[in-house]
Amino acid sequence: MSAATAASLPARLGRRLVGLARRSPTMAIGAAIILVFALLAIFHGTVMPHDPVRAYPSEVLKPPSARFWFGTDGNGMDVFSRVIYGSLYAFGIAVPSVAIGLALGVPIGLWTGYKGGLLDETTMRVFDALRVFPIIILALAIVAATGQSLANVIFVIGLIDAPIFVRVVRAEVLALRSSNFVEAARALGNPTWRILFVHLLPNALRGAIAQTSVRAAWAVRISATLAFLGVGIQQPTPEWGAMIRQGAEFIVTGQWWVAIFPGCALILLVLGFNMFGDGAQDVLDPQRKSGK
Amino acid sequence: MTLPAFLARRLLFSIPLLVGVLFFTFALVRIGGQDPVALLAGPTATVQEIELVRRELGLEQPLATQFLIYAQKVVSFDLGRSWLSNKPVLAELVDRVPVTFELMFWGVLLGAAIGIPVGLRAALRADGPFDQASRFLSLLGFSIPTYWLGLVMLFVFFFLLEWAPPGMGRISLIVSPPPRITGSYLVDGLLTANWEAAHSALSQLVLPVICVAIVASAPIIKQTRAMALEVLGRDYVRLARAAGLPERAVRRIVWRNALVPVATFIGTEVTGLVGTASLIEYVFAWGGIGQYGLHAITSGDFAVVQGYVLFLALFSVLVFLLVDVLGFLLEPRSGASG
Amino acid sequence: MTLLSVEDLHTHFVSRSLDNEVRVARALNGVGFSLERGRILGLVGETGAGKSLTALSIMGLLRPPARIVAGRIAFEGQDLVSLPPERLNALRGDRLALIVQNPRASLDPLARIGEQLARAHRAHRRVDAAAARRRAVEMLAAVGLPDPERRARAWPHELSGGMAQRVLIAMALINEPQLVIADEPTTGLDVTVQAQILDLIQGMVRARGLGAIVITHDLGVVAHYCDDVAVMYAGGIVEQGATRDVLSRPRHPYTINLVDSTPERLVIGSGRVFGGAPPNLFALPEGCHYRLRCPRADAACAVPPPWSGAAGGHLARCHRPEAP
Numbered sequence: 001m002s003a004a005t006a007a008s009l010p011a012r013l014g015r016r017l018v019g020l021a022r023r024s025p026t027m028a029i030g031a032a033i034i035l036v037f038a039l040l041a042i043f044h045g046t047v048m049p050h051d052p053v054r055a056y057p058s059e060v061l062k063p064p065s066a067r068f069w070f071g072t073d074g075n076g077m078d079v080f081s082r083v084i085y086g087s088l089y090a091f092g093i094a095v096p097s098v099a100i101g102l103a104l105g106v107p108i109g110l111w112t113g114y115k116g117g118l119l120d121e122t123t124m125r126v127f128d129a130l131r132v133f134p135i136i137i138l139a140l141a142i143v144a145a146t147g148q149s150l151a152n153v154i155f156v157i158g159l160i161d162a163p164i165f166v167r168v169v170r171a172e173v174l175a176l177r178s179s180n181f182v183e184a185a186r187a188l189g190n191p192t193w194r195i196l197f198v199h200l201l202p203n204a205l206r207g208a209i210a211q212t213s214v215r216a217a218w219a220v221r222i223s224a225t226l227a228f229l230g231v232g233i234q235q236p237t238p239e240w241g242a243m244i245r246q247g248a249e250f251i252v253t254g255q256w257w258v259a260i261f262p263g264c265a266l267i268l269l270v271l272g273f274n275m276f277g278d279g280a281q282d283v284l285d286p287q288r289k290s291g292k
Numbered sequence: 293m294t295l296p297a298f299l300a301r302r303l304l305f306s307i308p309l310l311v312g313v314l315f316f317t318f319a320l321v322r323i324g325g326q327d328p329v330a331l332l333a334g335p336t337a338t339v340q341e342i343e344l345v346r347r348e349l350g351l352e353q354p355l356a357t358q359f360l361i362y363a364q365k366v367v368s369f370d371l372g373r374s375w376l377s378n379k380p381v382l383a384e385l386v387d388r389v390p391v392t393f394e395l396m397f398w399g400v401l402l403g404a405a406i407g408i409p410v411g412l413r414a415a416l417r418a419d420g421p422f423d424q425a426s427r428f429l430s431l432l433g434f435s436i437p438t439y440w441l442g443l444v445m446l447f448v449f450f451f452l453l454e455w456a457p458p459g460m461g462r463i464s465l466i467v468s469p470p471p472r473i474t475g476s477y478l479v480d481g482l483l484t485a486n487w488e489a490a491h492s493a494l495s496q497l498v499l500p501v502i503c504v505a506i507v508a509s510a511p512i513i514k515q516t517r518a519m520a521l522e523v524l525g526r527d528y529v530r531l532a533r534a535a536g537l538p539e540r541a542v543r544r545i546v547w548r549n550a551l552v553p554v555a556t557f558i559g560t561e562v563t564g565l566v567g568t569a570s571l572i573e574y575v576f577a578w579g580g581i582g583q584y585g586l587h588a589i590t591s592g593d594f595a596v597v598q599g600y601v602l603f604l605a606l607f608s609v610l611v612f613l614l615v616d617v618l619g620f621l622l623e624p625r626s627g628a629s630g
Numbered sequence: 631m632t633l634l635s636v637e638d639l640h641t642h643f644v645s646r647s648l649d650n651e652v653r654v655a656r657a658l659n660g661v662g663f664s665l666e667r668g669r670i671l672g673l674v675g676e677t678g679a680g681k682s683l684t685a686l687s688i689m690g691l692l693r694p695p696a697r698i699v700a701g702r703i704a705f706e707g708q709d710l711v712s713l714p715p716e717r718l719n720a721l722r723g724d725r726l727a728l729i730v731q732n733p734r735a736s737l738d739p740l741a742r743i744g745e746q747l748a749r750a751h752r753a754h755r756r757v758d759a760a761a762a763r764r765r766a767v768e769m770l771a772a773v774g775l776p777d778p779e780r781r782a783r784a785w786p787h788e789l790s791g792g793m794a795q796r797v798l799i800a801m802a803l804i805n806e807p808q809l810v811i812a813d814e815p816t817t818g819l820d821v822t823v824q825a826q827i828l829d830l831i832q833g834m835v836r837a838r839g840l841g842a843i844v845i846t847h848d849l850g851v852v853a854h855y856c857d858d859v860a861v862m863y864a865g866g867i868v869e870q871g872a873t874r875d876v877l878s879r880p881r882h883p884y885t886i887n888l889v890d891s892t893p894e895r896l897v898i899g900s901g902r903v904f905g906g907a908p909p910n911l912f913a914l915p916e917g918c919h920y921r922l923r924c925p926r927a928d929a930a931c932a933v934p935p936p937w938s939g940a941a942g943g944h945l946a947r948c949h950r951p952e953a954p
Contacts, residue, residue, distance in 0.1 A: 015651075023646060026427075129312035132608035133601065134567030137585065141601050144589045145320055145331070221437060225571065228439055229590050244440055248575070251447045252458065260447075263440040270435040278431060527736040533691055534730060535750040535801060536723030548740050 020283060027279020030213070033272025037265075041087040050078040052085040052238040061255050071257035074246055075236060079257060082238035083265050089239040090269055093154055094219040098212055100158025105165025110196045110204060112166070113173030120170075127163040135160065139222050143232045153223055153232040161215045168211045172204040206284055213277030217270045224266055240266045298620050302613055309609060317602040318362050321594050331594035334375025371602065372595035374588070381599035385581055390475025391462065392580030396562065396569055398497065399504025404558055407509035411516025411554075412547050418521060426513055433510025438568050441506060442575035445499050456499050457492075459576040464492040500576045507568050508561065515557045519550040552622050559615035563608035631707055633841040634688070634809055635664040639701035641680075641687050641865075643911075655911040657683050657696070659865040659919070665858075667808070670835060670842045672856030672873065674849060674888075678908050679862040681845045682731070685811045689728050690718040706808065724754040727802035729812040729831075733794035737786035743770070744782025747801055754805050769800035774830060792823035796830065803834060810835065811843045816851065828855050849888065853877055861885050864909035864919035871944030881939070881946035881953075883924045918949070926950055 021028035040047060049069070056076040064071040070079035112120040130138075142156045176182055185199050227233035227241030228248075235242050240262040247259025321328045333345045346352070350361045365371070371381040414423040442459070449456040463469050463477050470480040470489045478497060481490030523529060523546050532542050570582025577583065581600065588596035641658035658680050665671050673681045686692050688703055690710060703710040705726060710718060722728075730736050738746055747766035748759065757765070763782065770778035773796040781793075789797065795815060802810055812831055816824035828844075832855050835842045844856055852859050852873060859877070860870035861884065869882040880886045909919060918935045921927040930949050939945040946952075 019646065019651070026431075125308070126312070129309050129316075132309070132313060132563065132605045132612070133316075134564050134604055134608070136564075136567035137570065137601060137604060138567075140586070140589050141320060141597055142323070144592065144597065145594065146323055217435065221435075224437060225439070228437070229574070229586060231590060241437075244437070244443070248439075248443055251443050252451055254451055256447055259440065259443055263437065263444070266437060266440070267432075267435050270437075271431060274431050274434050278427075527730065527732050528738045530691065531730050531736040531798070531801075532738070533719075534689060534722060534728040535753065536719050536721070537749065537753045538719070541749065541753065545738055545741075549738070 024279035024283050026275045027283060030272045030275030030277070030279055033268060034276060037087045037269050037272065038091060040084055041091045044084050044088055048078075048081040048084050050081045052081040053077060053236060061250065061258070063255070064257055070261045071255075073243070073258045074250065077236070077238075079243070079261055082243060083240070083261050085238040086240040086243065086262060086265060087269065089233075089237070090220045090223075090266075093150070093157070093223045094216040094273075097154045097157035097219045098161060098215050100155065101161025101165050101215055102208070102212065104158065104162040106169050106201070106204065106208065108162070109166040109169025110173055110200060113170035114177060114192070114196060114200065116177075123166070124170075127166065130163060136222065136225060140226065140229065140231060143226060148232045148234075150233060153226060157219050157222060161219070164211065164215065165208060168208050169204040172207040173200055176200060176203055209284065210277045210281040213273045213280060217273035217277065220266065220270050220273065295617075295621070299617065302616055306609060306613065310606075313602065313605045313609065314363055314366060315359065317598050317605070318359050320598055320601060328594075331592070332372065332375075332598075334593065336375060366602065371599035374593050374596045376588070376591060376593045376596070381596050384584060384596070385599060385603050387475075388579065388581045388584055391578065392566070392569065392573065392582055394476045394478070394497070395500055395504060395573065395578060395580060396565065398501040399569065400508050400558065400562060400565065402501060402505035403508030404512055406505065407512030408516050408554060410509075411513045412520050412543075412550070414513070414517045415520030415524060416543060416546070418524075423517075426517070430510045430513040433506060433513075436506075438503065438507050439571045439575050442500070442503050442572050445503060446575075449499060457495050459499065461577045461579060462493060462496050463489060464496070467492045496576075500572050500578060503572045504565070504569050507572075508565055511561055512554070512558060516550065516554050519553045519557075520546055523549045552619060555622075556615045556619050559611055559618070563604075563611050566604055566607065632664050632704070633667050633706065634843075635702075635704040636684070636688065637662050637702040637704070639684070639687060639703065640699045641683055641692065641696060642699050643695050644697065645695050653912055656914055657865050657911055658687065659914070661701070661862075661865070661867055663860050663867060663870055665809070665841045665843065667841050668836070668839050669857045670832065670844060670855060672852035672859040673843055673845045673862060674847060674852050674859060675862035676847060676908070678911075680865040681847075681862055682813050683865075684862075685728060685813050685843065685845055688811065689722055689726065690715070691722075691728070720754070723750055723802075723807075724805045725807050726809040727805070727807040727811070729795075729798050729802045729810065729815055731814045731817055733798045734786065734789065734791060736798060737789075737794060739786055741786075742782065743784050743786065743789070743797055746786075747782070747797070747804055750801050751804050765804065766800075769804050770797070772803075772834070773797070773800045774826075775800075791819050792827065795819065795823075795827050799827075799830060799834070803838075806838070807840065809841045809843075811845070813845045814847070815844065816846070816848070824851075831855075849877065861888065864914060865911065866919060867947065868920060869944075869946040869948075871939070875944040879944075879952070881944070881951035882920075882948045883926050884920050885946070886952065918947075 054077065056072065056078075058076070059068065059072045060076040061074060062068060062072045068078050068080065070083060073079055073082070108123070112123045139156055139160060142159075143152055146152050146156070182195065182199060185195050190199075223233070224239070224241030224244070227237070227239050228245045230245060233239050233242055235246060243262035244259045244266075247255075247257075247262065250256075251259045321331050328349070329342055329346050329351060332349075333342050337345070350358050353361075369382055371385070373380055374384065377384065410426050414426040417423055446456070446459045450458055457464055467489055469477055470484050470486045473480045473483055477493035478490055481487070481493055526549075528549075529542065529545060532545055537545075566582070570580075570586050572578070573580045573582035574586050581603070585596065585600035585604075588594075588600060639658055639661040640656070643655040643657055645653050645655075661680070661684055663671065673684060675681050683692075683696070686696075687698055688705075688710065690713075692698065698711055701711060705721070710721075713721075737743070741749070744763055744766045747769060748762035751757065751762045751765050752759075755762075767778045767782050770781050775781050775793060775796055781789075781797075786794065799812075799815075810831075815827055815831060819827065828851060831842065831844070834840070844851065846852060856873050858871065859873045860867045861876070861882065862868070863884050869876055869880065869885045876885065877889055880889050907923075909922070915922055917932040918924070918927070921931040924931070933949075935947050935949045937945050937947050938951050
């Protein structure tokens with residue numbers, strides 16, 4: 001009996017993955033895109049044909065060729081290698097910042113959702129107040145004001161993500177708070193922290209999966225925007241936003257490759273995260289499939 | 293509840309919100325741990341100027357007093373002075389508002405004109421090919437960086453096709469702008485029968501407006517589809533079908549009932565779009581508050597940054613209020629109409 | 631000609647689980663009954679038995695993932711199942727009408743009552759707006775709403791539950807249908823209002839010689855208002871016949887239990903405790919679908935039970951029904 005179940009686990013997993021992919025091709029494609037970029041980021045050393053910050057002074061602004069697949073930029077650096085390296089930056093910013101957002105947002109969401117009352121009210125009011133600031137400007141202003149370093153960028157993005165996670169988690173907790181299994185847990189004498197972490201957390205996280213992906217998409221976008229404006233990330237860092245910034249000078253005079261390729265990479269990865277999040281929402285919350 | 297009563301209640305609830313907004317912008321120049329005076333007075337300030345700013349802001353005083361001083365200034369319309377231009381921030385902002393408004397107005401209008409019908413159609417034939425395509429396009433719209441879109445537009449339509457003028461502001465450099473009546477070159481040109489200026493302003497408007505429209509349409513499509521689907525699942529749609537109403541009439545019921553939530557959504561979207569539009573202003577050198585604010589952020593002109601953020605926040609509060617009032621008026625159940 | 635004849639109707643919900651397996655909920659399994667003009671049929675059963683679904687299937691109002699997979703619905707001689715959607719839409723609201731549940735939620739919140747009635751009228755008749763409004767007011771009066779002119783200008787949210795239900799009845803009857811289906815017409819209404827509504831429905835049906843199906847879970851309603859009754863369980867009819875026959879001498883174990891456990895309003899019974907787990911439509915048992923709850927079930931019930939009783943009379947689908 002146990003041999004049979006052990007053998008069927010990978011088969012079951014495979015079936016589950018196929019099932020998920022069928023249910024939401026969007027989610028599957030999104031996952032595939034993210035995976036590809038993640039692999040590029042991890043194995044960038046092997047994939048890059050050139051050193052991303054090595055300048056070839058004689059090859060400035062050359063169009064795509066066999067040697068430089070995406071051409072060279074204003075400093076004579078290989079655009080292709082820089083685009084690959086940029087995925088490392090993208091993940092390097094997205095992953096920690098979303099992690100910060102989760103680390104801050106999930107506990108707060110669990111706590112205020114469960115306790116309710118004045119604490120909950122005030123927290124939500126404060127977050128409502130934050131919603132009046134356009135997010136992009138908010139991020140820009142804070143990064144500009146707190147000194148422009150990569151760590152700051154990550155931290156600010158994480159901070160801005162936190163209220164959104166609080167909301168998502170809180171909504172789940174509110175829905176489950178008066179459900180039977182929580183009542184039962186309470187009746188059995190479980191301490192609050194146990195109820196929060198063992199009973200409510202898994203459900204809450206399930207709801208937060210889709211949002212995590214969307215937040216990652218936003219993290220990649222906003223960090224590129226910051227770099228484009230020259231805030232927080234400076235040239236000649238091979239980050240996609242910074243590359244577009246440089247490319248902006250040249251695109252209107254016809255050297256399109258400097259800005260277009262990083263932009264395409266950016267769009268693809270952000271799209272991947274968005275697709276995954278959109279699909280995950282359909283799959284994990286089917287009642288809302290027809291609603292979103 | 294009557295309208296004045298509703299308004300009064302809403303305004304009352306806005307007060308803590310406004311205080312919070314003020315506090316945040318107050319904190320903005322102090323959170324970095326840097327000397328706020330240096331940020332506000334700028335790197336070109338002389339020692340006397342720095343002292344002046346220090347005294348004006350009451351920086352030797354406790355934080356609470358500083359906040360009160362700041363609040364008092366804001367209420368009396370003093371948002372400080374830009375060290376770059378040496379002009380008062382509020383005046384510069386107000387000057388540029390019609391410019392941004394022009395861009396936003398046409399952009400959102402076009403975005404809604406595209407987005408709402410697409411969203412409705414997608415909902416009515418949910419999971420069909422049109423729906424799948426529009427959902428993908430909507431996701432794409434969420435993924436394209438606005439500034440990159442602007443650059444690509446310029447590349448394609450200006451450089452490659454030579455249809456559009458260069459993205460250098462609101463009017464061609466060789467045409468003199470019309471006298472300022474509304475602040476919009478297009479409108480002012482038309483009003484003063486300056487056809488050359490009006491034409492130039494119009495041709496400069498096309499690309500930026502299209503960019504804003506594309507960015508605006510993505511959330512509108514998504515939300516319209518969601519709202520329409522929700523309405524389609526409602527009991528009164530089922531009754532309409534049970535009564536044998538033709539599909540045309542059912543569609544009408546759907547979009548009329550979805551319209552109010554969609555309109556309020558667009559209203560709130562606008563507050564976020566102001567931020568996105570600022571990037572388009574930046575790329576096209578549009579000269580509105582967006583470009584002004586971004587320029588200030590990137591050059592460290594913090595008096596302007598503070599004023600800009602405050603201005604946008606207050607604008608959002610106003611928009612939320614208007615949206616609430618609109619929702620109240622249009623909702624028959626609230627007793628305001630009928 | 632028989633007004634309505636439902637034959638061997640099967641409606642399924644088809645979906646895919648997360649494990650990519652196809653899951654079929656067999657919500658209606660071979661439902662069959664017929665209805666003549668001038669008679670009221672009560673369709674009764676517990677929640678989930680398939681009563682509303684039968685109504686929706688007849689009206690062609692099923693939404694994916696629900697589909698009719700087999701069967702015939704002959705209305706005035708025409709098979710509704712094979713009718714193209716536009717033709718069916720033309721019949722709906724005209725020749726056959728449905729009075730839906732949740733009256734207050736079923737009215738368009740953005741249109742006045744008179745407007746909605748006129749809309750329903752003009753969908754099937756070529757009349758101008760003024761004539762339609764007159765007809766609307768006429769119907770509001772016919773369903774017993776005082777001051778119908780004023781009511782026609784009212785918004786849905788201004789109506790009480792009872793008034794809204796009357797409006798729905800008006801809407802159903804405005805084009806003088808031949809068949810009216812009332813889906814739980816009294817749910818959510820006060821007891822006094824319930825009686826008024828049912829009296830109204832019965833009165834209009836008798837006066838105009840219509841055929842009607844009343845869907846309810848309340849045997850009291852069936853006893854007082856319906857000529858015939860069909861008892862449903864797990865998507866199938868287990869017993870049907872004239873009301874007085876079925877309710878006074880029930881033959882199927884489920885009906886026996888149902889009759890025994892209703893409040894004193896209907897019958898002075900032994901008050902036996904009733905109930906059990908609802909049937910799992912994804913995995914119905916082989917043979918008789920009731921056997922998991924039936925006190926009389928035995929090995930023979932693993933085979934689908936036959937109909938027992940005189941055709942057109944009091945029928946029960948059971949291996950060991952009570953003697954008639």
